[in-house]
Amino acid sequence: MLTVDFSRFPIGTGDRVLDVGCGGGRHSFEAYRRGAHVVAFDHDLSELGPVSGMLGAMRAEGEPPPAAAAQAMAGDATSMPFPDGSFDRVIAAEVLEHVPRDADAMAEIARVLRPGGLAAITVPAWFPERVCWALSEDYHTNPGGHVRIYTRGELETKLTRAGLTVTGKHHAHALHSSFWWLKCVAGDDNALVGAYHKLLVWDIMRAPVWTRAPERALNPVLGKSLVLYARKS
Numbered sequence: 001m002l003t004v005d006f007s008r009f010p011i012g013t014g015d016r017v018l019d020v021g022c023g024g025g026r027h028s029f030e031a032y033r034r035g036a037h038v039v040a041f042d043h044d045l046s047e048l049g050p051v052s053g054m055l056g057a058m059r060a061e062g063e064p065p066p067a068a069a070a071q072a073m074a075g076d077a078t079s080m081p082f083p084d085g086s087f088d089r090v091i092a093a094e095v096l097e098h099v100p101r102d103a104d105a106m107a108e109i110a111r112v113l114r115p116g117g118l119a120a121i122t123v124p125a126w127f128p129e130r131v132c133w134a135l136s137e138d139y140h141t142n143p144g145g146h147v148r149i150y151t152r153g154e155l156e157t158k159l160t161r162a163g164l165t166v167t168g169k170h171h172a173h174a175l176h177s178s179f180w181w182l183k184c185v186a187g188d189d190n191a192l193v194g195a196y197h198k199l200l201v202w203d204i205m206r207a208p209v210w211t212r213a214p215e216r217a218l219n220p221v222l223g224k225s226l227v228l229y230a231r232k233s
Contacts, residue, residue, distance in 0.1 A: 001204045002030060003093050003172050003225050004120040011036050011089055013067055018087040018112060020077050020105070021095025025051035028070065033063055036089070038070040041080070048072040078104035085114040093122045094225065096155075097129075097146045106162035113232045119164055123150045125226040128177040136184035152226055164230035171223025174215045176200060180224065 004027055011017060013035030019028040020041050028040035032055060040051050052072040058064055075081055077092075078101050090113050096102045109119055124132075129149045132139050140146045156166050179196045186193050203211050 001173070002026060003122045003227060004091060005170065005172075005227065006030060006034070008168055008170075008229055009089070009091075009118060009120045013065055015088045016086065017089045017091065018080075018082070020080075020090060020092040020109060021098070022051060022072075023047055023094070025054060025072075027091045027093055028072075029054060029058065031089070031091070032058060032068055032070045035065040035068045036070075037068065039082075039087075040070065040072045041075055041077075042072075043074060043076055045074055048074055078108060080108050080112055082112045084111055085117075086112045088114060088117050090117070090119045092119070094124070096121065097123050097148055097150065098144060100147055102148070103158055103162070106158055106164070110163040110232055113164075115232055117232050119159075119230045119232070120227065121155070121159065121230065122172075122225045122227045123155060125171055125223055126151050128180065128222060128224050131177075132180050132184050135181060139184050150226070152228075155226070155228060159228065159230055164232055166228050166230045168229040170227050171219040171221075171225065172227055173224040174218035174222040175203065175211065176224040177222045 011031050011034045015036045017031040017036040017038045018041060019031065019038065022028050022040040022042045024047060025040050028038050028051065032038045042048055055070045055072065077095065077099055090109050092109060096105060099105045113119060124146065126149055133149065152169070159166060179200060182196060183193050
């Protein structure tokens with residue numbers, strides 16, 4: 001499931017792409033398919049093993065163009081081991097809400113991005129996230145969980161202070177908001193939560209028209225993720 005819209009965030013052959021807090025690697029895989037030189041970067045070693053394995057499997061199957069390259073690397077988003085201006089594109093999807101020193105992470109994103117380079121930043125949207133916090137204490141107090149709820153204005157201001165100019169924005173994944181609300185109330189083992197999860201997986205795989213159109217209509221209000229696109233001057 002991609003949160004970044006790659007029609008708004010173009011990646012081409014040879015582009016140097018950093019996926020900060022790559023998690024399971026979904027955006028790294030897409031950038032690799034598009035021919036980029038990708039670094040999937042995360043502090044969680046348990047995530048990076050499977051990501052590295054998938055990148056290797058993609059190469060073995062011939063999914064990325066021959067010139068593409070990819071690696072998984074561990075590190076801290078607030079102190080990244082890359083020279084200034086190392087990347088043409090930086091993705092930070094659903095990671096800044098986990099980082100206590102988020103301003104430092106944004107400054108690092110701006111630092112490693114070349115002048116004129118593009119960043120895609122996604123965080124949980126304010127309203128759906130506020131509901132989750134109200135419904136479940138565990139949702140945001142578990143170790144490694146969310147430490148803040150962003151308003152769009154706050155996120156834009158922090159990115160601007162870091163040296164990035166916001167160029168576009170949208171919301172995504174409206175159908176996922178009610179899933180998380182139900183999960184917060186009923187827990188992981190509830191049968192309805194399990195059924196809803198299967199529906200979402202089916203929807204991601206098939207993308208039928210009869211769910212795409214309602215989700216697009218609902219995204220501005222109920223989209224689970226806020227997505228901002230920015231350029232470094």
